[in-house]
Amino acid sequence: MKEENIEELERQFQEKIDNDIKIEPRDWMPDNYRKTLIRQISQHAHSEVVGMLPEGNWITRAPNLRRKAVLLAKVQDEAGHGLYLYSATETLGADREDTIDDLHDGTAKYSSIFNYPTLTWADMGAIGWLVDGAAIMNQVPLCRCSYGPYARAMVRICKEESFHQRQGFEIMTTLANGTPEQKAMAQDALNRFWWPALMMFGPNDADSPHTAQSMKWKIKRHTNDELRQQFVDVTVPQAELIGLTVPDPDLKWNEETGHYDFGPINWDEFWAVVNGNGPCNKERIDARRKAKEDGEWVREAANAYAAKKRTKKAS
Amino acid sequence: MSNKEWPLWEVFIRSKQGLNHKHAGSLRAADEIMAIENARDVYTRRSEGVSIWVVESKNIFASNPDEADSLFEPADSKIYRHPTFYEVPDGIEHM
Numbered sequence: 001m002k003e004e005n006i007e008e009l010e011r012q013f014q015e016k017i018d019n020d021i022k023i024e025p026r027d028w029m030p031d032n033y034r035k036t037l038i039r040q041i042s043q044h045a046h047s048e049v050v051g052m053l054p055e056g057n058w059i060t061r062a063p064n065l066r067r068k069a070v071l072l073a074k075v076q077d078e079a080g081h082g083l084y085l086y087s088a089t090e091t092l093g094a095d096r097e098d099t100i101d102d103l104h105d106g107t108a109k110y111s112s113i114f115n116y117p118t119l120t121w122a123d124m125g126a127i128g129w130l131v132d133g134a135a136i137m138n139q140v141p142l143c144r145c146s147y148g149p150y151a152r153a154m155v156r157i158c159k160e161e162s163f164h165q166r167q168g169f170e171i172m173t174t175l176a177n178g179t180p181e182q183k184a185m186a187q188d189a190l191n192r193f194w195w196p197a198l199m200m201f202g203p204n205d206a207d208s209p210h211t212a213q214s215m216k217w218k219i220k221r222h223t224n225d226e227l228r229q230q231f232v233d234v235t236v237p238q239a240e241l242i243g244l245t246v247p248d249p250d251l252k253w254n255e256e257t258g259h260y261d262f263g264p265i266n267w268d269e270f271w272a273v274v275n276g277n278g279p280c281n282k283e284r285i286d287a288r289r290k291a292k293e294d295g296e297w298v299r300e301a302a303n304a305y306a307a308k309k310r311t312k313k314a315s
Numbered sequence: 316m317s318n319k320e321w322p323l324w325e326v327f328i329r330s331k332q333g334l335n336h337k338h339a340g341s342l343r344a345a346d347e348i349m350a351i352e353n354a355r356d357v358y359t360r361r362s363e364g365v366s367i368w369v370v371e372s373k374n375i376f377a378s379n380p381d382e383a384d385s386l387f388e389p390a391d392s393k394i395y396r397h398p399t400f401y402e403v404p405d406g407i408e409h410m
Contacts, residue, residue, distance in 0.1 A: 302346075
């Protein structure tokens with residue numbers, strides 16, 4: 001295509017975005033818009049799928065049948081969310097198996113929070129409350145993303161996600177009101193998950209080079225720091241209400257700004273985990289690889305059975 | 316398609332009696348029975364449906380968005396198909 005044609009197409013594309021007209025799969029879009037979306041949506045899908053692992057760890061050890069049924073339902077939801085999102089990447093022309101292989105060989109990233117271990121039952125509470133809470137903060141604006149299939153997947157996901165946060169907070173509340181040992185367990189989980197939850201929003205705005213373009217394309221609606229601040233502002237009072245202490249000595253309400261001031265984030269830790277050196281990175285990827293390899297004969301057998309049925313029908 | 320991959324299906328759900336089936340999303344499955352069972356698990360976990368259609372994605376033919384202007388042009392010029400095109404004298408009711 002001639003260069004001036006591309007410029008004109010890009011101009012028309014931006015005009016649609018500026019007028020809040022959604023982009024649908026077969027519409028013309030700049031290569032970088034497509035690439036950015038494939039990267040973002042597949043990372044998001046991987047996070048949902050890898051996110052099942054730390055919680056799956058506790059399904060067999062949930063303290064009672066109600067908690068077990070709830071946790072099962074939550075983990076099943078995460079599988080569904082992964083599927084909606086992989087489907088959205090397929091509408092952009094990405095091959096699903098290639099996308100999954102990118103996760104397995106380390107090319108693709110996923111949310112670094114899932115590289116932390118889940119040591120006690122209270123971690124199920126902390127994950128639902130903080131991790132799903134942070135995810136909701138990130139995801140609600142994505143329901144208005146300029147790319148139609150992603151926005152529609154996010155609407156569905158956000159609807160389901162709110163039960164996840166509530167069940168986590170319920171676990172934390174119950175423990176915080178329990179015996180001193182139970183309360184200590186809840187506090188310990190908060191201590192371990194607070195900072196990684198803040199890191200979920202990604203690097204500070206100054207270190208986030210793609211933010212400006214993503215906002216111009218309306219893939220992203222708020223910056224990382226805006227969302228992180230919003231999360232701190234709503235979560236701190238929730239911790240106070242159930243008598244837990246947010247592990248940040250610098251945390252202070254700022255009357256002037258109307259927001260909480262909070263201490264510096266350890267970005268060295270963040271980058272170490274993103275780059276594969278968190279406590280559980282290897283374990284998570286090994287588990288995903290094993291799942292794919294162990295299921296291969298099942299997928300082949302299902303295809304063979306379907307082919308056999310088709311032949312029978314035809315004859 | 317390699318033997319290891321399942322084909323892609325589009326899923327349509329009727330949310331309650333009296334409404335159309337509406338596109339809900341897509342999924343992969345080896346055959347139509349598995350596609351319906353997967354669609355139930357993926358798209359109706361909270362009673363969102365009373366009926367499911369699945370269609371293999373390769374069987375869907377779609378209009379080309381680049382030709383939307385010319386495809387839909389015949390409708391644009393026929394404003395007399397809308398009731399607001401017509402003048403109704405003052406005082407006329409039930410029309």
